[in-house]
Amino acid sequence: MPKLTVDGVEIEFQPGEKIIQATDRAKATHIPRYCYHDGLSIVAQCRMCLVEVEGQKKLVTACSTPCADGMKINTKSPKVTKSVAGVQEFLLANHPLDCPICDQAGECSLQDYSYKHGQDDARTDFFRRTFIDVDMGPSIKKNMNRCIHCTRCIRYCDEVGQIHEMIAQNRGNSTEIITIDNKPLQTAYAGGLADVCPVGSLTTKDFRFKKRVWYLKPSEGICDGCSQGCNVTNSQEGNVMYRMEPRLNMEVNKWWMCDEGRYGFHHVHSPSRVIGPTDLRSGAPKGLMWGEVMPAVKELLAGAKNIGFFICADATLEEAATLQKVFPHAEFFSYSPSIDKSSEDKPIDHLVRRADKSPNLKGLEALSFKPYSAFDAKKYDVVFFVSAGKVRPPYGLAKLAKKAIGLGVFLKEELLGYQFILPGVTTYEKAGTFVNFKGMKQSFKASIPPVGMSRPLESLVAHLLEATNRKVG
Amino acid sequence: MNSEIVFSKYYGQADAAGIDAYIKNESGYKALPKAIEMGWDKVLQEVKDSGLRGRGGAGFPCGTKWGFIPKGSDKPKYLVINADESEPGTFKDRAIMAYQPHLMIEGAIIAAMTIDAHMIYCYIRGEYVKEAEILEKAIDEAYKAGHLGKNVGGKGYQLDFVVHRGAGAYICGEETALLNSIEGKRGEPRIKPPFFPAAIGLYGCPTVVNNVETLACVPMIVNRGSAWFKTFGPERNTGMKLFCISGHVNRPGLYEKPMGYPLMKLIEEDCGGIWKGRKLKAAFPGGSSSPVLTADECNINLDFDSLAKAGSMLGSAAIMIIDDATCMLKVAIRTAHFYQVESCGQCTPCREGTMWLKDLHYRLERGEGKIGDLDLIEDICNNMDGTTICAFGEATAWPLRSMVKKFRTEYEQHITEKRCPFGKSAHGH
């Protein structure tokens, strides 16, 4: 493998790599950068990654300069330090002092690099250039005054969204980044603009002003919006979910995720969510304690011989397997809201979104669950409808069953036909495994504990066993 | 030193631009068949031997540039003529296109055939409307005479030529920005590596971009030989040259002289000296992007190497003369203003630095300057020099830094006296 030296340390590189890619991969010195992003084309515009290469008179940008065998690179020479500090100062020249009101604070490249590479004092005291902001739609908030013109957003829309909708207007210091005619962004991936923007110029409206990022605790999750299984980072504070962001996985979603997935966690804390055991036999919902509801459930299940399980495909492998093991004589069906079998699944765009709007259909099929098309609600003495709140049974289906009990996450507006709701947990409140469309098993951890009086499925199963006078096996 | 006039003999004459006049007066379209007969390897060698250096501003050896085009590439090749001429002080390409368009066209045809290109674009600045019309007429004449089209030189060589008008952007004089502009994009320079035009140029194909005057030298080099071309000018700075003189001289205008001609001779003899009986104070030798010379430093020969050695540059040979009744800060303000307006805005040091410098200069003029501002101007220039995507950073930094250094006392007077020492509206009138 060819080698080069950076700051006296020898590292290997792959032919074709740029200097910044080699140093990143080798976890050698961190070269500061704004416009460079692993998933976007290279423009070398910010000039922050300037380094010194032995034998070359001018400094070069590490993001655009290919590695060469035997290259000697210095990122800490006086010339580099001064130039980088100069670039940093230029970036702050027209940047408003918005930190106290800016969402990006705490995860802002401008703050981080200014601290590490910038000057101690500000020498600029002229009026900064200002703009009136364009409304870019429901997903993204644009603040043009904060823009550092790295053009990541323009490249993101061209290369990731594949719509030429973010452009630079005018030139020089008057350059303004806009969508045309004040139109909202059309791409289904608009939220990713907040990920790639190094500063607070593009932020998500969903998260705006909700929480300072240094309070957030991250955990590794898998999106439950479709069969892609984008890897995500869930962030919570005080057991409340605040946001989801994509997590890098080169085999699944790379750096990206769609808006539908990104903003699809609000059912977790929705006031519509049923978070306490509920008795619906008399029509109007009656909230009960766990100790009260189970005897009533036992009464309802007395004499039930044929049991059906209608499992929405947002159930984890572990939950599905547990139910199957504990109720070996019941019949199990899997349900995705958009397709019947995973063989009908297909991509619906050029990137990650898929037709199957459930995360684990393939996983349930592997357990020999039958498809929705084979389900006849009337066949069973009781049907258990299982949902994690993302994939919910068709409205009114429960009414077709002789008796219907909801296990999991249900909304108050969708309780038609159920006799009982035993509240369970969403994807974010448990650890588990999904199998994505490729057959990849992806496991995730819990982000928050169960909300309200909800209980994990294993706990519900124990209750049910008792109620149906069964034992395991 | 040969001082024969070869370029500008027919400037100002009606009908000089026509193909008939070109053929009659200037051995028009004799170089092309000669070049075809010589063979393109020989033509390339002849241009290399002549020492012809680019007349657009960079002074890069023309033959070497043509030699960069890969022979084995299966991509189409392009010859692009840089007629953007926007460097302040420059007006030579305009004269060539107005009075000798065929000289440029013939040179371009020879260049194109040397690099195996079948398409020539002439990128002419949008403001040169009249010159573009003259050029279109000349191109029609060349097509009719068979020097362009399907059968150039009777050898079945296909070669087309189109005039592509620019639209008011100085940065499009930078060769990669020019290519982006032809492609219908914003005129933003490309990063090198990887976008060296000889490798990845117009439409991603090998491209040579040459200045108008550079190409206008080619027919003469073919007709009369590289040895003849070398009789003009000192070693490594060969050829005749069009010098543009403007500013505070009695006879500003275009002057054809051999390379290496002394600047003081040009000012005092050819241009009739400084106007209104005043004295020389400073000069831009190579357009607004060149470091200024003080009066003492003007005892210098006008060629690439002599000026580079003196810490300045020949550039586009656009010489602007400034008299001793002029405030240098005001000259610097005009300069700073220009670069701020023309910055494309891509890279940080230029986009922010040009704005900052303009603001500082205007503040000094208004009497709001602080003594630290002068060191600050120099430091900003230092931070722009060598850190930008293209030479625009240097083009801004070099003149402004030279003026604040060489005329520091004048700047300081604006700060300490809070007024212009040359009076209310000091521009030499």
Added chain:
Amino acid sequence: MSEVKKFGTAFYAEMDRIQRFYPNKRAMLLPALHAAQAERGWISDETMQDIGDFLGIPKTMVLEVVSFYHWFKMKPVGKFNLQFCNNIACWLRGSEELIHHAEQKCKMKMGETTKDGLFTISEVECLGSCGTAPVCQINNDYHENFDIKALDKVLEEMR
């Protein structure tokens, strides 16, 4: 390319003439904008949409180019567009006074148009005729060695 004819015959004739020199439609953008501005006087929002339709490129691609190049006017201009160079060589030869005089005579600032729509005055960068400074470009024509007398004549006589 759009079938509906939004421009005049000269526009389409020019596009037909140059089409074979360009491998893709986007590369025809600057020539198309020049032809459109020659016909309509300036580039309006509607014109940008028409150009985009004609070339088959999104309006965003047209706007980012039109707003970059200063020759393309994004506001209507007067019948006579007086563009004064105020760069170094012209400034050395008195352009500042010309500009001052123009602003006083027309009672407006650089960049504005007279109420009768006759004159627009604006400041531009180097026009490339420094030997005959000061220079003013009126529409497409260079007026060289321009002085206050010539300026007064233009303002009085040009209609």
